[in-house]
Amino acid sequence: xxxxxxxxxxxxxxxxxxxxxLVEKTTVHRHDLRHPIPENLVRQIKGSKFLSVKRxxxxxxxxxxxxxxxxxxxxxxGSWVIRKKGEYKPxxxxxxIISLSNGRELVFNDPRRFGxxxxxxxxxxxxxxxxxxxxxxPLGLAFSPEYLKESLKARSxxxxxxxxxxxxxxxxxxxxxxEALFRTKIHPATPAKHVAGRSxxxxxxxxxxxxxxxxxxxxxxRNYAQASGDTGYFQHHFMVYGREEEPCIMCGTAISxxxxxxxxxxxxxxxxxxxxx
DNA sequence: CACACAACCTGTCAGC
DNA sequence: TGCTGACAGGTTGTGT
Numbered sequence: 663x664x665x666x667x668x669x670x671x672x673x674x675x676x677x678x679x680x681x682x683x684l685v686e687k688t689t690v691h692r693h694d695l696r697h698p699i700p701e702n703l704v705r706q707i708k709g710s711k712f713l714s715v716k717r718x719x720x721x722x723x724x725x726x727x728x729x730x731x732x733x734x735x736x737x738x739x740g741s742w743v744i745r746k747k748g749e750y751k752p753x754x755x756x757x758x759i760i761s762l763s764n765g766r767e768l769v770f771n772d773p774r775r776f777g778x779x780x781x782x783x784x785x786x787x788x789x790x791x792x793x794x795x796x797x798x799x800p801l802g803l804a805f806s807p808e809y810l811k812e813s814l815k816a817r818s819x820x821x822x823x824x825x826x827x828x829x830x831x832x833x834x835x836x837x838x839x840x841e842a843l844f845r846t847k848i849h850p851a852t853p854a855k856h857v858a859g860r861s862x863x864x865x866x867x868x869x870x871x872x873x874x875x876x877x878x879x880x881x882x883x884r885n886y887a888q889a890s891g892d893t894g895y896f897q898h899h900f901m902v903y904g905r906e907e908e909p910c911i912m913c914g915t916a917i918s919x920x921x922x923x924x925x926x927x928x929x930x931x932x933x934x935x936x937x938x939x
Numbered sequence: 940c941a942c943a944c945a946a947c948c949t950g951t952c953a954g955c
Numbered sequence: 956t957g958c959t960g961a962c963a964g965g966t967t968g969t970g971t
């Protein structure tokens with residue numbers, strides 16, 4: 663489920679419940695996620711209080727008392743869900759269950775196990791190898807038209823793939839890259855350097871799409887997106903993603919699907935013409 | 940260096 | 956009904 667809007671939605675859900683809660687008990691059913699969950703995690707956080715919930719790129723950072731931050735990533739299929747104790751019915755692929763002092767349970771479920779949960783030292787956590795190479799936040803000031811222009815100038819790869827590179831800008835994944843490009847009328851296969859001059863539009867479109875999606879509680883395709891168990895509804899606002907063969911909302915032309923770097927890209931071949939330079 | 944691609948793992952769905 | 960292949964919102968290591 664997880665591009666920036668979905669992770670931001672989960673973050674807000676956790677934020678309303680976690681701060682101030684103490685860890686009473688942690689159960690780990692499976693350790694073998696993308697990185698193995700350290701054996702000492704359970705001991706390490708027992709009795710500790712959650713202080714805050716932050717998001718960096720598509721990562722969640724659960725800051726705890728005692729200088730520990732739980733770094734989490736949802737991968738392709740991960741979810742954090744908060745449930746009232748007693749109402750909890752175990753699900754397949756529930757890998758971690760953290761029982762809290764406020765009558766809730768925090769459950770990490772992840773069928774494909776591309777997700778991540780690592781206890782790190784809060785001090786200098788941004789310097790951790792998983793975070794240190796990340797580019798600017800797309801909704802922050804550092805992601806400026808000037809910055810993007812400079813970044814695109816040197817890249818010959820297709821603009822859609824380049825926008826998904828987390829070293830250039832974080833949080834834009836397969837759905838929102840297609841959606842943002844449709845709004846700029848740029849063909850997804852255009853060499854990035856050819857549209858460096860249109861960085862202002864691209865920045866604007868990315869911000870617009872991500873903000874709209876956050877307002878909608880993210881997109882829910884196959885799994886629950888929100889910590890409450892509710893579904894987001896931005897999927898109903900997709901203009902091109904997943905709409906192959908359906909009419910373009912602007913011109914009626916059938917939406918196309920191509921594969922770029924192994925991922926599906928959706929676009930309108932009439933609205934988004936591929937032009938040479 | 941920049942880019943394409945496979946791999947990681949499980950579930951679902953279309954087609955035979 | 957059961958099998959097979961394609962595909963799924965991400966990231967990383969390897970090869971060219």
